[in-house]
Amino acid sequence: MYDIPTPTSVAVWFHNCKTAFFFFSSLKNLHKNLEQKLAEFHEREDCILYASCFDANAGLFEVLLGPDDAVLSDELNHASIIDGIRLCRAKRLRYKHMDLSDLEVKLKEAQSSRMRLVVTDGVFSMDGDVAPLRGICDLAEQYGAMVFIDECHATGFLGPRGRGTDELLGVTDRVQIVNSTLGKALGGAAGGYTVGPKPLIDLLRQRSRPYLFSNALPPAVVGCATRAVELLLASNEIAQSMTAKTMRFRNKMTQAGFTIAGSSHPICPVMLGDARLASLMADDMLKHGIYVIGFSYPVVPKGKARIRVQISAAHTDDDIDHCVDAFIQTGRKHGVIS
Numbered sequence: 001m002y003d004i005p006t007p008t009s010v011a012v013w014f015h016n017c018k019t020a021f022f023f024f025s026s027l028k029n030l031h032k033n034l035e036q037k038l039a040e041f042h043e044r045e046d047c048i049l050y051a052s053c054f055d056a057n058a059g060l061f062e063v064l065l066g067p068d069d070a071v072l073s074d075e076l077n078h079a080s081i082i083d084g085i086r087l088c089r090a091k092r093l094r095y096k097h098m099d100l101s102d103l104e105v106k107l108k109e110a111q112s113s114r115m116r117l118v119v120t121d122g123v124f125s126m127d128g129d130v131a132p133l134r135g136i137c138d139l140a141e142q143y144g145a146m147v148f149i150d151e152c153h154a155t156g157f158l159g160p161r162g163r164g165t166d167e168l169l170g171v172t173d174r175v176q177i178v179n180s181t182l183g184k185a186l187g188g189a190a191g192g193y194t195v196g197p198k199p200l201i202d203l204l205r206q207r208s209r210p211y212l213f214s215n216a217l218p219p220a221v222v223g224c225a226t227r228a229v230e231l232l233l234a235s236n237e238i239a240q241s242m243t244a245k246t247m248r249f250r251n252k253m254t255q256a257g258f259t260i261a262g263s264s265h266p267i268c269p270v271m272l273g274d275a276r277l278a279s280l281m282a283d284d285m286l287k288h289g290i291y292v293i294g295f296s297y298p299v300v301p302k303g304k305a306r307i308r309v310q311i312s313a314a315h316t317d318d319d320i321d322h323c324v325d326a327f328i329q330t331g332r333k334h335g336v337i338s
């Protein structure tokens with residue numbers, strides 16, 4: 001039934017055990033290593049990984065805020081932030097989109113609360129508009145509030161070193177908590193995280209439900225994301241290349257007669273207005289080898305349908321020119337430009 005061990009088979013078995021030991025001992029630190037690198041990247045004390053940023057947003061507010069606290073949230077914040085806030089029992093105050101006067105009114109209203117947290121996307125994904133973080137931090141300091149930003153549309157490419165909106169606007173040390181994703185600029189597979197003060201991260205490890213009651217990120221995803229962060233930590237070149245690529249696309253499209261919302265973000269919404277037109281044009285772009293998606297109501301307001309183009313550091317100038325040419329041809333076909 002059993003093979004009789006020979007010196008060779010014992011040696012092979014011993015070698016395999018050693019390999020497995022080294023494999024598992026390096027896996028043991030894989031997640032902690034990425035958490036440390038992300039904390040270093042964002043210049044915060046500590047980091048906790050989640051399976052997604054949706055989970056990071058779902059797991060934060062309930063732990064941090066109780067019924068005696070208040071949360072002040074931009075009305076156009078991402079759905080995952082809205083859901084995360086729904087799970088906590090704090091007083092909820094929604095301020096008008098990027099409106100500092102309205103935020104001040106709401107901060108005054110929340111003065112009797114024990115703790116106040118201002119919550120905003122760093123960049124709002126549908127229009128690529130950047131939150132007025134300097135004004136938000138000024139008001140937060142004036143009215144004794146903390147600031148949280150969701151950096152899914154900023155991490156890895158916004159700011160001189162790609163650190164995000166807080167770096168771009170010079171407020172890194174004035175924003176206390178950052179959530180972001182590994183699923184966009186940092187590799188595109190999956191994963192999310194919170195960075196912030198160490199006591200907060202320690203608390204999340206004990207209490208945050210999506211962290212406690214769900215699987216950890218698969219090691220292969222952690223490995224890919226770690227390499228992406230290492231590349232960004234080693235050089236600013238990738239982050240800085242984004243500005244030139246983005247402006248190439250935006251300028252050429254504007255010259256061709258298209259309307260591109262926002263000013264400089266790599267999310268370039270090609271505004272078309274009509275939902276059917278956006279969908280037909282996106283289908284035609286695919287025939288030119290360009291994969292873009294038409295967005296319409298309810299994802300964006302009625303009458304503001306668009307094709308959302310996202311520029312990547314991996315695009316070459318030729319890729320960008322090919323994309324613009326495809327837009328010109330399909331735009332002429334559908335009467336969007338002459």
Ligand SMILES: Cc1ncc(COP(=O)(O)O)c(C=O)c1O
Nearest residue numbers: 052053054078080152181183192
């Ligand atoms: C602003 C914002 N926050 C959170 C998320 C969720 O990120 P993830 O895909 O990692 O769950 C997204 C994803 O689209 C997003 O745009």
